[in-house]
Amino acid sequence: MKLIDALQLSSFQHASLVAGANGLERAIRWVHVVDLPDPLPWVRAGDLLLTTGYAWPTEAEQQRKLIYALAERGLAGVGLAVPQFLPKMPAPACAAADEIGFPLFEIPWEVPFTSITEEIHNSILTIHYKLQEQSEAIHRELMRTALEAEGLQDIVTTLGKLLGRTVTIELPEGSLLAAYYLGEQLGHQDQPEQQDHKEQQIPYQAAKRHEANASIEQQRYLKTLRAGGQHLHIPAAPELGLPERFVCPIHINREMVGLLWVFEEENPLNELDIRTVQYAAIIMALHISQQRALASLEAQLGYSFLDSLLEGHFNPTSQALKRAQIFGFDPNGIYRVGILVLNAQVPLSREAIAEREHLAELLRRQFQEFGTPPLLSLTQNQIIFLLPEPYKAEQIWEPLKASTISLAVSRAHRGFAAVQQAYNDVRAILPHLIPGQYHDYDELLVPLVLTGDKEARASFLEKLFAPLKAAKNGEVLIQTLLMLARTGFHLKRTAEELCIHPKTLRYRMDRLVKLGAYDLHDAETQFNLQLAIRLLSLEE
Template sequence: MELLDALQLHSLQQARVVAGSQGLHRTIRWVHIVDLPDPLPWVQSGDFLLTTGYSWPREEAEQRNLIYGLAKQGLTGVGLAVPRFFDQFPTAACLAAAELNFPLIEIPWEIPFNTITEEIHNSILAQHYKFQEQSVYIHNELLRVALEATSLQDITSTLGRLIARTVIIQHTDGPLLADYMHADEGNQVSMQTAEHEVLPKELYTQVEDKRYLTTLRSSTQPLRVSAIPENSIPARLICPIHIKRELVGLLWIVEGESPIGELDIRAVQYASIVMALHISQQRALASLEAQMGYSFLDSLLEGHFNPTPQALRRSEVLGFNSEGVYSVGMIVLNSQVPMSREGILKREQLAEHLKRRLYELQTPAVLSFTQNQIFFLLPDQFPVGEMWATINAPDVSLAVSRPYRGFEKVQQSYKEVCSIMPHLVFGQFHYYEDLLVARILMGDKEARSSFFEKLFGPLRGIKNGDILIKTMLAAARSGFHLKNTAEELRIHPKTLRYRLDRAITIGGFDFGNTETQFNLQLAARILALEDVHFL
């Protein structure tokens, strides 16, 4: 208990604080009665010393030295019975105690020391019993939620309600995993987090210091971080969440109107263990789901998918539609093959980051690995740019195939991204179509076939489609001069206009677009130079 609370007890209501009143919040561990000339060997930190003053020194210098020694020993304070051997605390002792904020208390002589001792000790024991009772209750509640929780949020909310504080669970990379905002008046952390749905940068700036991170990674003990008054950020307590020796998260509690105490520390230590167990269980489940996902995705990439009812149900569980439109994404790490241990760890970290980003964008996160490559499916119209913005690194590249409908086309998408692997630039992301021209100029026959298929595919499957293709190639050769094109084909200009309009309607061509003009002229040049019988 604190010395200030002890002064409210019946036995000390007539006591008077004569010096060091700013130190009344010191904690009393025990009450000790010593009337020896040199009490220092008989007392220890946390003791509240009671004395009659019988053996106290009379010289001012010795009185000051005794106060300095008792304060240095870590005593809570000194109670002197007056008036008998001293009418009051000596002035020299009071001046020294005031300098050190060391409480000196005058107690009426008629109050027995054993009454004070008994009352304070009973109060201390009662507080200890209450503390243990609360600690056991919190422990049992956390054990209960460990069995019933369906998410990390459930555990976080339970902990926050039990200790009546703001609780935040943060991934080691920075993002929030769960939070409970306690309605403390003036709690800037709660208000900022609730408003922006992210942890205020100022809250964990100090933790990014390597010394803090090293401490958190190597210790299971909570770490106290001081307040930042200029940013209205209160003091915080951070408890690392470990699975074996791996730091998997940070558990924060934020100091509100009352200071963080021993009960809070015990509570977060219990909670960190429960959260570690929950995360470990979720990892095991995720591992089973991932194995199922790997098998599913690998069968699509290799073209071995068998659309049995069971396989289709599995794909639905994973979040995929057998008739959906998908592209294959490929992330390539600039890592030596075969990969080193460091390379494999980096690939796993990148894969975890990719999964979180896909989940955030409400997309199934099923990955497959091959050495330094990570493959995954992306639904049509997926915001690749948004995903790449969070992955972008100088030693990573992202490639995305063209979209195709149905699972049977996934293998074709896979072949497309694999085909452009030699042309990828690290630090950039590429669509398959973006690299077609470059690959054609380098003599890539597969790229040439894809280029022609993309350009003329919609026309090849219709009646007289070959005539429409010849007409567009002739227009490209003539620089899209309609009179010259009609003369080359020996057709009437109205017939030419009819053919071009039909090609525009069916194939979606835009002759006013410079890229369309370039692609048609490139196709005409390739066919002319190589004497390729495309049609």
């Protein structure tokens, strides 16, 4: 108990505080009576020393030294029985005690020391008993939550109510997972920029805390926690509007998977609060571990489903279609196949495997932000995934891009059977990828054609002439376009070869530009048309 609380006891009613009023928050562990010239060997930190003053030093300097020594030993204070041997606490002792905030009391001689020791000891035992009861109640409530919680938000809510404080969980890099603020829970999906209602401020405050986490000082804290630190008290950051905070790491197999934050405000956590937070962190680690195991099982099933699509082994029976629906695959949907490739040697090292898993997790989160189930598979140094329309590959690449990875994406295809074709597309361009860059199939069509890829050749011709095939007299327009290429885009020679009037040629060229957006003055367009002529001549 604290000295200031002991002053409320009946045995202390007639005691007088004569010095060291700034130290009344000191904790009393025990009450000890010592009347020896040198009491230091007989006292320990947290003791309230009671003395009659019989052996108290008489010289002023010795009195001051004794007060300094007792305070340095960590005593709670000193109570002197007056006026039998000393009429009052000596002035030099009072002056030294005021200087260092060490409480000194004068106790009337007629008050027995036994009544003081008995009452304080009983009070300490009562406090410990209540703490034990409170600890058991907290333990039961956390155990109930551990068995019934559906997610981290339930655990955070329970912990916040038990502590009566703001509590948040976030990933080590700073992403908010769940939060509780003054008795109201807020999930990570609620991200208002700014609200007037106090109970809705936590997302904004969490964002400010994430800014603090980016500081050099905060990185030092995280480094300490990663090195095995059990918890840390983080000083207030007034410039960010943040009070003092307590952070406890959440570990699984020595891997720090999260941070449990508690806002201390002006009221620091006591020992029971800290034990509660640490126990809650263990429960959260168990919950995250279980969720990881379930996610791993779901991922393996998802890998198997996607692999069957990629390899063309999927049989669209009614049961298989239900399974596809569970995994979020739309049989009538339009998909592109993408492959993230790690620039790492195969077989992968432990570090490379960890990097691949991290990338896969980031990819899953992106799909969750899109609001679509992630369909992906991991193999060696590749992460294969289906990207549904209308989402663009650039949306996937932008937050992931790094010099150690590259991304290849196929053309868009519809339905079950087309997934294998899309997979073949993207595999064909893998040898042409450049680390740190994103490429799609259409972009690398020409290099594939030049290497003799028959699929690429057909795709190249189809893409080049598709706008004209659907138009009226499309074949005539295609012949005109090819003749322009054969003559080196010489208009007079082209008209002569086609046996048409130059004005007719001009009319056809206007239609070509309008239908296919062909820029006949563009060097790349001219090259593609020249290449098409040679490919067609090979087929003939």
